[in-house]
Amino acid sequence: MNASELMAVLGPRLSKTKLIVVANREPYIHVRRPQAPRRGLLSWFGNRRKASGVAWQRPASGLVTALDPVMRACGGTWIAHGSGNGDRDVVDEKGRVAVPPDKPLYTLRRVWLTPEEEEGYYYGLSNNALWPLCHIAYARPEFDERDWNQYKRVNERFADTVIDEIGDARAIVFVQDYHFALLPRLVKQARPDTIVCQFWHIPWPNAEAFRICPWGEEVLDGLLGNDLLGFHIQYHCNNFFDTVDAGLEARIDREHFAVIRRGHRTYVKPFPISIDPEPWGRLPKNTTREADVRRTRQRLGLGNERLVFGVDRLDYTKGIPERIKAFERMLEQHPAWRGRVTMLQVGAPSREHLQRYQSISDDVDGAVRMINERHGTEAWTPVIYSRQHHGPEDVASLYRAADVCVVSSLHDGMNLVAKEFIASRPDLRGVLVLSRFTGAARDLREALDVNPFAVDEFACVLHKALSMPDPEQERRMRALRARVEEHTIYDWAAAVIQAAWRMSEAAA
Numbered sequence: 001m002n003a004s005e006l007m008a009v010l011g012p013r014l015s016k017t018k019l020i021v022v023a024n025r026e027p028y029i030h031v032r033r034p035q036a037p038r039r040g041l042l043s044w045f046g047n048r049r050k051a052s053g054v055a056w057q058r059p060a061s062g063l064v065t066a067l068d069p070v071m072r073a074c075g076g077t078w079i080a081h082g083s084g085n086g087d088r089d090v091v092d093e094k095g096r097v098a099v100p101p102d103k104p105l106y107t108l109r110r111v112w113l114t115p116e117e118e119e120g121y122y123y124g125l126s127n128n129a130l131w132p133l134c135h136i137a138y139a140r141p142e143f144d145e146r147d148w149n150q151y152k153r154v155n156e157r158f159a160d161t162v163i164d165e166i167g168d169a170r171a172i173v174f175v176q177d178y179h180f181a182l183l184p185r186l187v188k189q190a191r192p193d194t195i196v197c198q199f200w201h202i203p204w205p206n207a208e209a210f211r212i213c214p215w216g217e218e219v220l221d222g223l224l225g226n227d228l229l230g231f232h233i234q235y236h237c238n239n240f241f242d243t244v245d246a247g248l249e250a251r252i253d254r255e256h257f258a259v260i261r262r263g264h265r266t267y268v269k270p271f272p273i274s275i276d277p278e279p280w281g282r283l284p285k286n287t288t289r290e291a292d293v294r295r296t297r298q299r300l301g302l303g304n305e306r307l308v309f310g311v312d313r314l315d316y317t318k319g320i321p322e323r324i325k326a327f328e329r330m331l332e333q334h335p336a337w338r339g340r341v342t343m344l345q346v347g348a349p350s351r352e353h354l355q356r357y358q359s360i361s362d363d364v365d366g367a368v369r370m371i372n373e374r375h376g377t378e379a380w381t382p383v384i385y386s387r388q389h390h391g392p393e394d395v396a397s398l399y400r401a402a403d404v405c406v407v408s409s410l411h412d413g414m415n416l417v418a419k420e421f422i423a424s425r426p427d428l429r430g431v432l433v434l435s436r437f438t439g440a441a442r443d444l445r446e447a448l449d450v451n452p453f454a455v456d457e458f459a460c461v462l463h464k465a466l467s468m469p470d471p472e473q474e475r476r477m478r479a480l481r482a483r484v485e486e487h488t489i490y491d492w493a494a495a496v497i498q499a500a501w502r503m504s505e506a507a508a
């Protein structure tokens with residue numbers, strides 16, 4: 001399904017129902033004094049300057065990549081934390097601004113948070129407690145009562161904003177992610193006539209792991225204010241049912257995939273998220289694929305080396321040090337690759353305020369330095385590392401130039417990099433190495449499966465990827481592309497929103 005097909009499906013009902021999306025991260029950030037685009041190896045094409053001196057940027061966020069095209073197609077309002085230092089300069093008195101800034105199609109309504117609220121709700125409870133709790137990537141969650149209180153407060157503030165935004169309208173509120181576990185119950189209580197659904201973009205852990213959360217009952221109760229709760233895969237839904245079963249007074253109707261609590265029914269279903277493949281398949285104007293790849297390779301200073309590519313937020317769940325270690329192991333086990341293959345790792349700084357994120361950034365710096373010191377020569381650098389955010393056009397050029405793309409998350413709800421790489425390769429070349437601990441691995445079976453924790457196995461898979469003959473690359477890529485094309489982000493949005501409609505009607 002494409003954007004216009006989505007509108008054809010949802011349009012008639014959306015003309016009578018207001019679509020309100022709630023997500024912590026805003027799709028467009030306004031900044032007063034932007035960094036000038038960097039010159040040299042790679043530049044950030046996503047950074048645009050407006051005449052007023054306020055520029056806008058797109059954040060590095062899988063959620064934004066997924067939802068912005070849906071909002072462009074459907075219209076409506078996206079409520080988010082206004083986090084840019086130029087955000088207040090461009091909004092009306094209610095915090096609203098039309099976006100995309102260069103071609104307005106929907107409304108962004110910003111909620112202002114105090115530094116204490118941001119610290120407790122976003123850094124503390126969301127990213128230092130719920131994020132590690134749900135990912136189980138061997139990082140211990142930190143639970144602090146002060147963070148929990150800010151989390152509750154910010155959920156209330158966002159709920160008030162949603163209720164104000166609904167006004168007298170009939171609305172469907174589509175909540176995103178782990179930042180807002182309490183909001184659905186608050187909105188549903190205030191406006192029972194509103195359809196409330198939520199998509200949880202990260203994994204849901206098993207009941208045993210979730211038990212350590214001191215506010216588990218409140219989190220579950222908040223989520224059960226939804227009419228529909230979506231996860232990427234059935235496995236996470238099953239974990240959720242088990243968690244409710246273990247921790248709450250509620251009836252589970254497994255036959256209909258629902259939980260009934262205090263007379264309210266919440267359906268719990270898998271909706272694997274995807275991307276809009278179309279822009280990824282498009283070449284920049286006035287160039288050919290070959291010329292574009294040549295230019296990218298020149299920018300990287302590559303000769304005849306093969307290119308192994310990875311692009312991630314700098315997050316400890318993404319398995320970046322593991323990837324570099326496996327690459328090094330491969331060079332040791334297959335010395336013939338020395339001087340003949342280069343790894344490019346792009347790491348977008350993320351949540352830098354948190355100690356754990358500073359450490360992962362230091363770990364990656366250290367791992368790159370070590371491998372280059374140990375194996376590099378005057379003529380060859382084994383790993384090129386770009387520690388900055390790159391816009392989608394730039395990343396697309398890198399996908400096109402890559403021989404192998406590596407996604408080695410230790411645990412990931414879905415992972416959209418895998419799908420973007422596939423969508424960027426209509427030439428049917430390139431090999432995807434994909435961690436079996438991503439939601440994407442359930443669908444993308446023709447990728448080379450890897451366990452990122454097993455360094456020797458990982459090294460073998462990298463060698464296999466680099467040695468794969470063209471016909472096999474073609475066969476695998478053709479099958480992968482068919483999957484990404486047959487289930488796009490528009491199919492995802494249509495499925496969630498239609499299911500929410502259907503289920504709230506059935507419950508009425």
Ligand code: G6P
Nearest residue numbers: 025060061062063177201202350
């Ligand atoms: C994950 C989360 C998203 C989030 C993204 C970026 O994909 O599921 O909700 O937007 O990471 O993280 P950030 O904290 O920068 O928004």
